[in-house]
Amino acid sequence: MATVVGLMRGEFWLWTAVVWSPPSFVPYVQPEPYGTVTIVTLLVAAAIKALFLWLILRAPRPGPLSGRERALRRLLYLAVAYSLILWWPFAVLPDEVAAVVQLIMWGAIDVLLLLVIRWRSRVLRAAAGVMFAIQILVMVEDLLDELDIWEFGWNDVAWWIYIAVCAAATVLTVVGQWRDGRWSRGTLIAGWLSLISFAFDFPIITFFEPPTSAWLASMVVSHVLGLLGVVWNAATAREMPVAAGHPVAASSRRRWGWGHRVALAAVVVLPMVVVIQPEQNARHTFGGGSPDCYSRPSFGDLKPEEREPVFLCLARNRDFGQPPMFPDSLPDQAVLAYGRALCRAKDRTEKEALLRQAGSARAAWGVDDWDLVYVCPEIVAKSQPHLLRSSEQMKADERDHIAEKNARCRDPWPRTKGVVQATANYFLFVDGDPGYVVTDAADHGVMDEDVMGELYKKGNETGLGVTPGTVLVGHVADVSDVCITVKAFRKAPPPRTAGWYSVHEVPITSRSGTLKVPEMDGGEVGAGAPMPNLAIRGKGRYRLRVYVRVTKSEEEEHLVVVFPGRSRKQLALKS
Incomplete structure (x- = not known):
């Protein structure tokens, strides 16, 4: 009925009715109509699937069952329901959940098949046990892969093996069912036919590339052939009770001795023993990449269990093409052990020796305490306690540091009030910052090549780099910060050059109506307090006068005075 409705509604509904899932991938493969071959294949598949459903839904054979046989029947019916229906809700859950369900369900089925089927041959049962164990191993590997713990890394040879x-496990199981005698010829035929799906899916689809219309038809055929295994599982569960005329197996309670328990434990535990490798192997089991360590979180912001993973992440960091601190051949626990040894090292030479012993590609770089604090905070705290602070503590310390620096700066013209003014410490970039800028907002406050070139131009002894909208003010002493006072006036104030090392006056133009000294604003460079807009008349031409001196305490002070003026001259009032 669903197929007829689908045929009437269109190709999308026909595909959904037959395959039991929307054709989400089909438009990307064949946006055009499916074609006659695909339509005919869908109709034939609908008839075959109706037959399969009738076989699957047949009532179970009545009869007594042992505890293991009852458990196997229920699990097989659960596997049938999963293949037909339950896979759909599981598709919206994390992949890890489906991997766990598959491992538990099919692992238990494989173990119970070994115990329930009367194999009548130790060699046959042992061979089936080996095949089942390999299948369980692969399911365990799939689960570990989904959990990002371990991945086998399949190649074509391993996949074909x-x-x-899987095919051998199917053959051995069917042979075991035949030797048992309780399963009908139809069930055995279903088991043998289920091998066709292997022959169709892999050799044909892998080695041949049919045209697009035939490709869709082959997908439908593959889906139908995959149901042969479902029919076989349902028939195996249905015919679980011993048929009339066959001897009843001994009670499971009487046969469940220590030997069976050891065998069951071996089948369940041994695959895990094979998969879980020794600790010294290069497996990254600690999850070093779980925190956002590349932003280097503060030690005080981390929970105790998050600190070692951050060190592992930093130790494997390859940012900017640099080699990692430790090679990938070392497992996480070995990296942590080397980290603790580095904490106990007496000097840089001993640290380099440890890094070379670990196989580090950057042993000569050494390792800093701000990396080691995550593995040995108690040792680092003795020499650098500030590395254990949280980000809030660091921000508070930074605010206190800025306030202290600003407090030491004084207004050199306290009695001459500007229309706007401010005094603050200007923090320079430690490694060779040439100075600071007074710049128009249209110039974005950057030290471009033009203004830098003016500062270092041959014959320029003013210490200023002048362009129309930006003036770069250089520092004269080897300092990392400068006390700066800025004032804006409506007209030019008196020169007052006494007590200053140099005084220069230059033109500057504001195209936007905003002239400012850049502020720190959360960075490391800039004024430590809000700076006013010095263009008090808006857009236009201004004069900028810079006073510079170095105090007896080797601190550098600057006074920047701005006032309206149309002159384009550069004046040296004192040099």
């Missing part, structure tokens, strides 16, 4: 193992 696994397919051969």
Whole structure:
């Protein structure tokens, strides 16, 4: 009925009715109509699937069941329901959940098949046990891969070996069912036919590239052939009770001895033993990449369990093409052990020796305490306690530091009030910052090549780099910060050059109506307090006068005076 409705509604609904899922991938493969081959294949598949559903939904054979047989029947029916329906809700859950369900369900089914089927041959049962164990191993590997713990890294050879193992497991199980005698010929035929899906899916689809219209048809055929295994599982569960005329197996309670328990434990535990590798192997089990360590979180912001993962992340950091601190061949626990040894090292030479021993590609770089604090805070705290602070503590300390620096700066013209004015410490870039700028907003406050070139132009002894909208003011002493006072006046104030090392006056133009000294604003460079707009008359031409001196305490002071003026001359009032 669903197929007829789908045929009447259109290709989308026909595909959904037959395949039982929307054709989400089909428009990307074939945006055009499906074609006659695909339509015919869908109709034939609908008829075959109706037959399969009738076989799957047949009532179970009545009869007594042992505890293991009852458990196997229920699990097989659960596997059938998962293949037909339950996969859909599981598709919206994390992949890890589906991997766990598959491992538990099929692991238990494989173990119970070994115990329930009367194999009548130890060699046959042992061979089936090996095949089942390999299948369980692969499911464990899939789960570990989904959890980002370990990945096998499949290649074509390994994949084909696994397919051969699955086919062999099917063959051995069907042979075991035949030797048991309780399953009908139809069930055995369904088991043998389920091998066709391996023969179709992998050799044909892998080695041949049919045209697009035939590709869609092959997808439908593959889907139908995959149901042969579902029919076989349902028939195996349905015929679980012993048929009339066959001897009843001994009670599971009487046969469940220590030997069976050891065998069951071996089947369940041994695959895990094989998969879980020794600790000394290069496995990154600690999850070093879990925190956002590349932004280097403050030690005080981390929970105790987050600190070592941050060190692992930093130790494997490859930013800007640099080699990591430790090679990837070392497992996480070994990296942590080397980190603690580095904390106990007496000097840089001993640290370099430890890094070379670990195989580090950057042993000569050494390692800093701000990296080691995450593994040995108790040692780092003795020499650098500030590294243990939280980000809030660091911000508070930074605010206190800025306030202290600003407090030491004084207004050199306290009795001459400007229309706007401010006094603050200007923090320079430590490694060779030439100075600071007074700049128009249209110039974005940057030290471009033009203004830098003017500052270092041959014969320029003013210490200023002048361009129309920006003036770069250089410092004369080897300092990392400068006390700066800015004042804006409506007209030119008296020169008052006494007590100053140099006084220069230059033109500056404001195209936007805003002239300012850049502020720190959360950075490391700039004025430590809000700076006023010195263009008090808006857009236009101004004069900028810069006073510079170095105090007896080797601190540098600057006074920047701005007032309206149309002159384009550069004046040296004192030099």
